[in-house]
Amino acid sequence: KAGVTQTPRYLIKTRGQQVTLSCSPISGHRSVSWYQQTPGQGLQFLFEYFSETQRNKGNFPGRFSGRQFSNSRSEMNVSTLELGDSALYLCASSQRTGNSPLHFGNGTRLTVT
Amino acid sequence: GQQLNQSPQSMFIQEGEDVSMNCTSSSIFNTWLWYKQDPGEGPVLLIALYKAGELTSNGRLTAQFGITRKDSFLNISASIPSDVGIYFCAGITGANSKLTFGKGITLSVRP
Numbered sequence: 333k334a335g336v337t338q339t340p341r342y343l344i345k346t347r348g349q350q351v352t353l354s355c356s357p358i359s360g361h362r363s364v365s366w367y368q369q370t371p372g373q374g375l376q377f378l379f380e381y382f383s384e385t386q387r388n389k390g391n392f393p394g395r396f397s398g399r400q401f402s403n404s405r406s407e408m409n410v411s412t413l414e415l416g417d418s419a420l421y422l423c424a425s426s427q428r429t430g431n432s433p434l435h436f437g438n439g440t441r442l443t444v445t
Numbered sequence: 446g447q448q449l450n451q452s453p454q455s456m457f458i459q460e461g462e463d464v465s466m467n468c469t470s471s472s473i474f475n476t477w478l479w480y481k482q483d484p485g486e487g488p489v490l491l492i493a494l495y496k497a498g499e500l501t502s503n504g505r506l507t508a509q510f511g512i513t514r515k516d517s518f519l520n521i522s523a524s525i526p527s528d529v530g531i532y533f534c535a536g537i538t539g540a541n542s543k544l545t546f547g548k549g550i551t552l553s554v555r556p
Contacts, residue, residue: 336487365544374548375488375533388543422487431476431495431537434544436487 334359336437338423344443350411353440357404357425363387364406365434366398369420378421381406410442418444448472449534451547460556462524468534468547469516476537477510477517482549483530491532492519524554 337356345351357364365388366378377390381400398408404425410417420441424434450469458464468477476495480488492503494510494517501508507520517536521528531549538545 338487375546377544424487433476433478433490433493433537434535435490436480438485438487 336425338437342441349413352409355406355423361425363426365424366408367422413444415444449547451550455551457553463522466519473514474536474538478535479519480533481530526554529554
């Protein structure tokens with residue numbers, strides 16, 4: 333069974349640009365969550381999607397948005413990039429039945445210059 | 446909000462030694478998870494615990510769900526160099542299955 337796939341693995345953008353990251357969950361998983369990971373802040377929850385609906389949202393500005401498609405694939409978008417948005421963005425999928433654990437992809441490393 | 450406390454931030458051990466990591470909270474969790482993250486990769490699920498008092502092993506790893514449901518620990522026995530990485534605990538609670546992560550412990554193993 334293929335794991336969670338994130339593309340691209342690396343991105344370099346300049347301030348003010350926007351970026352779209354993609355995530356394909358494990359087959360059969362309908363929930364997709366996004367996390368931002370930085371050395372100082374650890375893993376910070378961005379949002380969770382289930383059946384194309386945003387179910388939970390973290391404490392991030394509106395520049396961070398996401399969506400989920402009918403095949404459970406998800407994208408997240410960051411507009412008007414700032415230097416502080418440089419981070420590893422991790423996508424995780426789960427079956428979201430009861431307390432099913434998250435399974436993570438290898439992330440997209442975003443560098444904003 | 447809910448917080449999971451993992452300390453110390455870094456641990457240094459000698460190859461072959463056992464190591465224990467704790468994760469504590471003032472909140473009750475229904476599920477405890479332990480993840481390991483290698484450099485440049487995403488966290489990988491090591492052990493999932495679903496019941497208070499549950500003790501689960503995965504090879505050289507053993508984890509327990511505290512009976513108060515407010516803590517968990519992970520033991521690694523006979524450490525090897527590839528155990529190096531960041532170990533995160535995570536807890537799930539509530540009807541929304543909200544997941545909370547600790548800040549992680551970076552483990553270094555000296556050969």
